[in-house]
Amino acid sequence: xxxxxxxxxxxxxxxxxxxxxxxxxxxxxxxxxxxxxxxxxxxxxxxxxxxxxxxxxxxxxxxxxxxxxxxxxxxxxxxxxxxxxxxxxxxxxxxxxxxxxxxxxxxxxxxxxxxxxxxxxxxxxxxxxxxxxxxxxxxxxxxxxxxxxxxxxxxxxxxxxxxxxxxxxxxxxxxxxxxxxxxxxxxxxxxxxxxxxxxxxxxxxxxxxxxxxxxxxxxxxxxxxxxxxxxxxxxxxxxxxxxxxxxxxx
Amino acid sequence: xxxxxxxxxxxxxxxxxxxxxxxxxxxxxxxxxxxxxxxxxxxxxxxxxxxxxxxxxxxxxxxxxxxxxxxxxxxxxxxxxxxxxxxxxxxxxxxxxxxxxxxxxxxxxxxxxxxxxxxxxxxxxxxxxxxxxxxxxxxxxxxxxxxxxxxxxxxxxxxxxxxxxxxxxxxxxxxxxxxxxxxxxxxxxxxxxxxxxxxxxxxxxxxxxxxxxxxxxxxxxxxxxxxxxxxxxxxxxxxxxxxxxxxxxxxxxxxxxxxxxxxxxxxxxxxxxxxxxxxxxxxxxxxxxxxxxxxxxxxxxxxxxxxxxxxxxxxxxxxxxxxxxxxxxxxxxxxxxxxxxxxxxxxxxxxxxxxxxxxxxxxxxxxxxxxxxxxxxxxxxxxxxxxxxxxxxxxxxxxxxxxxxxxxxx
Numbered sequence: 214x215x216x217x218x219x220x221x222x223x224x225x226x227x228x229x230x231x232x233x234x235x236x237x238x239x240x241x242x243x244x245x246x247x248x249x250x251x252x253x254x255x256x257x258x259x260x261x262x263x264x265x266x267x268x269x270x271x272x273x274x275x276x277x278x279x280x281x282x283x284x285x286x287x288x289x290x291x292x293x294x295x296x297x298x299x300x301x302x303x304x305x306x307x308x309x310x311x312x313x314x315x316x317x318x319x320x321x322x323x324x325x326x327x328x329x330x331x332x333x334x335x336x337x338x339x340x341x342x343x344x345x346x347x348x349x350x351x352x353x354x355x356x357x358x359x360x361x362x363x364x365x366x367x368x369x370x371x372x373x374x375x376x377x378x379x380x381x382x383x384x385x386x387x388x389x390x391x392x393x394x395x396x397x398x399x400x401x402x403x404x405x406x407x408x409x410x411x412x413x414x415x416x417x418x419x420x421x422x423x424x425x426x427x428x429x430x431x432x433x434x435x436x437x438x439x440x441x442x443x444x445x446x447x448x449x450x451x452x453x454x455x456x457x458x459x460x461x462x463x
Numbered sequence: 464x465x466x467x468x469x470x471x472x473x474x475x476x477x478x479x480x481x482x483x484x485x486x487x488x489x490x491x492x493x494x495x496x497x498x499x500x501x502x503x504x505x506x507x508x509x510x511x512x513x514x515x516x517x518x519x520x521x522x523x524x525x526x527x528x529x530x531x532x533x534x535x536x537x538x539x540x541x542x543x544x545x546x547x548x549x550x551x552x553x554x555x556x557x558x559x560x561x562x563x564x565x566x567x568x569x570x571x572x573x574x575x576x577x578x579x580x581x582x583x584x585x586x587x588x589x590x591x592x593x594x595x596x597x598x599x600x601x602x603x604x605x606x607x608x609x610x611x612x613x614x615x616x617x618x619x620x621x622x623x624x625x626x627x628x629x630x631x632x633x634x635x636x637x638x639x640x641x642x643x644x645x646x647x648x649x650x651x652x653x654x655x656x657x658x659x660x661x662x663x664x665x666x667x668x669x670x671x672x673x674x675x676x677x678x679x680x681x682x683x684x685x686x687x688x689x690x691x692x693x694x695x696x697x698x699x700x701x702x703x704x705x706x707x708x709x710x711x712x713x714x715x716x717x718x719x720x721x722x723x724x725x726x727x728x729x730x731x732x733x734x735x736x737x738x739x740x741x742x743x744x745x746x747x748x749x750x751x752x753x754x755x756x757x758x759x760x761x762x763x764x765x766x767x768x769x770x771x772x773x774x775x776x777x778x779x780x781x782x783x784x785x786x787x788x789x790x791x792x793x794x795x796x797x798x799x800x801x802x803x804x805x806x807x808x809x810x811x812x813x814x815x816x817x818x819x820x821x822x823x824x825x826x827x828x829x830x831x832x833x834x835x836x837x838x839x840x841x842x843x844x845x846x847x848x849x850x851x852x853x854x855x856x857x858x859x860x861x862x863x864x865x866x867x868x869x870x871x872x873x
Binding site: 263265266286287288291292296297299302303305306307308312313314316317318319347348364368370 | 814815816818819820821822823824825826827829830833834836837838839840841
């Protein structure tokens with residue numbers, strides 16, 4: 214059973230500190246949401262966890278089952294158990310999904326993962342013919358998001374960070390992906406832990422998070438159960454902001 | 464050392480070329496067409512004609528209609544022995560060919576082309592009759608023997624009669640540490656005819672392979688050319704395509720992969736001499752280790768070539784601090800009512816793409832190899848002869864597996 218513990222994480226991008234000490238933890242079989250307004254550091258947090266070049270961790274700790282991930286290269290964090298579904302999955306011309314997933318799973322031969330790929334594609338409602346293309350090339354925004362979930366499925370990493378997975382998805386696609394992820398969370402052979410980063414409620418309606426963390430200006434400023442989502446929808450994030458951040462009282 | 468033999472017209476052609484050679488200076492890196500190259504190191508006087516000793520013929524790996532084996536510019540075998548393909552004539556200048564393909568010689572033509580024509584033993588001549596359609600590859604397999612300071616002068620002449628079509632693959636093998644090969648391919652495409660041509664260069668390290676391709680395309684004819692530069696230490700291909708008839712088109716593709724201290728040098732001229740003609744060039748290369756590449760190309764649209772449509776793109780991956788790529792596209796447009804587009808890029812693999820692959824759990828060097836292979840995918844998909852796709856893919860993949868990435872040797 215996996216547990217991801219993030220402790221007092223500080224990170225800078227282009228010399229500017231964006232995360233000022235983020236602490237939270239999520240255990241196997243749980244769904245956590247990180248909510249926050251635009252510019253609060255949500256995507257920086259996702260990339261800091263995954264180790265993107267240019268996102269520099271200056272202090273703090275990322276422990277996966279007690280193993281320190283800070284300082285490890287991205288692929289080792291992935292192999293240790295982290296998966297990041299990108300907010301804007303990019304095109305990778307000429308590189309086919311099956312080949313990349315085989316390499317990611319440590320196989321030389323794409324046929325090793327083909328059956329898992331085929332069944333997952335069906336489950337999330339992606340057109341099977343899209344698998345014949347290079348990664349994300351010619352896919353719509355919604356198809357790319359589904360592909361991110363397919364890749365998670367095939368790789369079966371224990372902890373999934375989903376950065377705005379709901380953007381670009383229509384209601385039906387969102388419901389399908391939500392149901393699929395919920396099943397992975399409950400699946401006793403997987404016990405997926407989900408960290409869903411979002412600023413919309415609609416994902417949380419289908420994912421039913423156990424814990425909500427509110428990220429404002431690079432800090433976790435509040436935590437609570439699902440009731441927090443309702444409060445945020447009604448009142449927004451203004452009450453979390455320090456006056457200095459909002460000089461015009463907006 | 465000038466060879467003789469064969470019909471009088473061929474001897475005369477060679478004598479004229481030798482006389483003309485004396486009129487033009489030896490190539491120099493001060494000339495734009497040789498810029499960035501070590502051509503000043505070439506001491507042509509030190510070379511003698513390679514005589515084609517005993518050479519084991521290795522299979523090309525291509526399922527061919529006809530395979531013509533040429534060692535140091537001399538035909539040593541044709542298989543099947545007497546190919547009976549309707550509309551195809553296979554012969555050589557010294558064994559019965561009535562003449563060679565008629566192509567324009569570019570105004571700036573150099574010493575080496577004249578040297579080649581002056582001293583070549585023979586020329587392979589392929590003629591496709593008017594209206595004939597040949598849908599399987601004719602393979603010309605050039606082998607340069609590993610002769611110290613030997614120069615090999617392969618010569619292929621291809622003529623397509625009106626409305627005909629044909630597929631020709633040239634494979635260059637052999638070579639060695641002080642071998643010079645100066646292959647020349649001359650192509651004449653008649654009205655409405657269509658030639659698909661692939662050149663695969665995989666000669667040994669040390670070889671200087673300085674190739675010329677000269678093509679002339681008549682009204683509504685099409686020249687599709689695909690060059691693959693993998694071997695040699697100095698690999699140069701200069702391609703001049705003159706579209707001389709209204710509605711004629713050319714589609715040029717080339718790829719190169721540089722490793723160790725190779726130099727790949729691609730020069731192209733898309734010469735529009737007639738209106739409503741099109742030319743489309745895409746050249747992609749990657750350099751690793753201490754390798755270098757040069758692409759320079761010119762789109763020339765002459766007076767009167769209205770409604771010409773020309774595209775020229777060159778993209779380069781530079782895979783390491785020791786590698787280097789030069790890309791110099793040029794336009795020489797003398798007509799207004801035309802469409803021209805060109806683009807060029809030089810740089811490393813995309814950092815975001817690599818991060819994306821790494822975030823899936825792929826090691827950085829594996830991710831980079833996938834991205835480099837992926838970079839070539841679109842152009843390889845455009846190989847005009849389906850029968851060589853698997854071979855070219857395999858040759859490229861084999862070399863990609865050996866390049867050094869981030870200090871890690873494959």
